[in-house]
Amino acid sequence: MLPDIKIAQINTFLTVAQCKNFRQAASILCRSQPAVSLAIKQLEQLLGAGLFDPDRHGELSAFGTAFLPEAKALYKHYETTLQNVISMAQGQSGSIKLGVLPSIAKTVLAQIIRAFLAQHPHVHLQVQDDNGDNLRDKVLDGRIDLAISSIWQTELDLHHTHLCADRVGIVARKGHPWMQMGNDINWMELSQQKLIRNGTTPLVDNTPAQEFLFAPMQVTNMTSLVAMLEAGAGITTLPWMAFPKDSNELAFRLIEEPPIKRQIALLQSRHHQQMPATSALECIIIETFKRRGKYLESPKQLIT
Numbered sequence: 001m002l003p004d005i006k007i008a009q010i011n012t013f014l015t016v017a018q019c020k021n022f023r024q025a026a027s028i029l030c031r032s033q034p035a036v037s038l039a040i041k042q043l044e045q046l047l048g049a050g051l052f053d054p055d056r057h058g059e060l061s062a063f064g065t066a067f068l069p070e071a072k073a074l075y076k077h078y079e080t081t082l083q084n085v086i087s088m089a090q091g092q093s094g095s096i097k098l099g100v101l102p103s104i105a106k107t108v109l110a111q112i113i114r115a116f117l118a119q120h121p122h123v124h125l126q127v128q129d130d131n132g133d134n135l136r137d138k139v140l141d142g143r144i145d146l147a148i149s150s151i152w153q154t155e156l157d158l159h160h161t162h163l164c165a166d167r168v169g170i171v172a173r174k175g176h177p178w179m180q181m182g183n184d185i186n187w188m189e190l191s192q193q194k195l196i197r198n199g200t201t202p203l204v205d206n207t208p209a210q211e212f213l214f215a216p217m218q219v220t221n222m223t224s225l226v227a228m229l230e231a232g233a234g235i236t237t238l239p240w241m242a243f244p245k246d247s248n249e250l251a252f253r254l255i256e257e258p259p260i261k262r263q264i265a266l267l268q269s270r271h272h273q274q275m276p277a278t279s280a281l282e283c284i285i286i287e288t289f290k291r292r293g294k295y296l297e298s299p300k301q302l303i304t
């Protein structure tokens with residue numbers, strides 16, 4: 001069994017070895033000389049050998065000379081470890097895994113990362129974009145710490161913090177009749193259109209747009225979906241944040257009756273404790289959505 005040596009005893013030894021004088025070392029350590037002498041004696045007893053030459057007060061023994069570099073390395077490791085732990089406790093270091101929807105990655109993620117890294121530059125932030133179902137599973141099994149995702153229903157194992165409500169609309173080429181301001185959407189004619197399903201289509205269930213659920217075409221990759229839409233292969237529904245705003249050929253028309261919303265929330269497991277840095281990121285995410293909420297939740301009726 002190893003002896004119970006205190007880090008203060010190692011520090012006392014290093015100070016005396018540097019000063020080569022017990023009285024001077026006591027002054028530096030703000031202790032009495034007898035207390036310093038007692039600490040050295042106790043350390044020698046624990047180690048099983050003398051650290052200082054008894055005939056030359058303050059001079060290292062042969063064993064003390066051999067022990068000195070080991071003591072320095074031990075104390076340096078203690079200081080480094082303690083600094084790292086304190087930094088981690090203050091949220092200034094560590095690692096965080098954040099999951100986001102692709103639409104979040106394209107809209108507000110840059111602002112979140114910029115604000116977080118400005119305050120926590122030494123935290124290693126990993127970001128994964130994925131669909132809502134996969135993000136949910138990753139949070140539950142601990143593969144990611146937080147997720148900005150859509151929610152279909154509340155779950156006991158997940159804590160949900162509401163961030164915004166993302167309005168749903170129809171997306172098609174600008175020339176499509178339903179993309180013109182003067183033309184109303186005739187839901188009775190929906191089955192006659194070329195419809196395309198995607199990963200967000202379940203949002204229109206039990207609404208006049210539910211015919212999209214039975215579309216013969218399904219495209220889950222966003223890049224491919226945009227290509228299909230731009231080529232005139234059909235029309236689809238998307239939440240406003242997922243609409244490809246850099247496309248010059250597509251338009252977005254808000255579904256007004258009834259308004260359909262995708263709920264965006266910050267997800268975290270109720271069974272996994274969060275590190276301080278993760279809590280700091282959580283606050284920044286919530287604040288970012290508060291500032292951007294009006295833009296995210298209020299698209300115009302027709303956007304080209």
